[in-house]
Amino acid sequence: MLPTEVRDGVVAAAGAALADGLGRVCLVAGVAAFVGAGLALVLIRGKDRVAVVAPEEAAEVTA
Numbered sequence: 634m635l636p637t638e639v640r641d642g643v644v645a646a647a648g649a650a651l652a653d654g655l656g657r658v659c660l661v662a663g664v665a666a667f668v669g670a671g672l673a674l675v676l677i678r679g680k681d682r683v684a685v686v687a688p689e690e691a692a693e694v695t696a
């Protein structure tokens with residue numbers, strides 16, 4: 634069996650690595666959610682401003 638100090642050090646190192654990994658996963662997930670929400674907002678707001686026009690109608694508008 635390992636001495637208590639060594640075991641505690643291993644447990645602390647494993648806990649720190651786990652916390653660091655989870656922190657990075659949460660950071661990436663948060664950034665992805667923020668970007669996704671921004672993209673959705675742009676698409677929703679932009680949909681009202683973009684009109685699909687047939688080529689014949691476009692020629693009439695620009696003429």
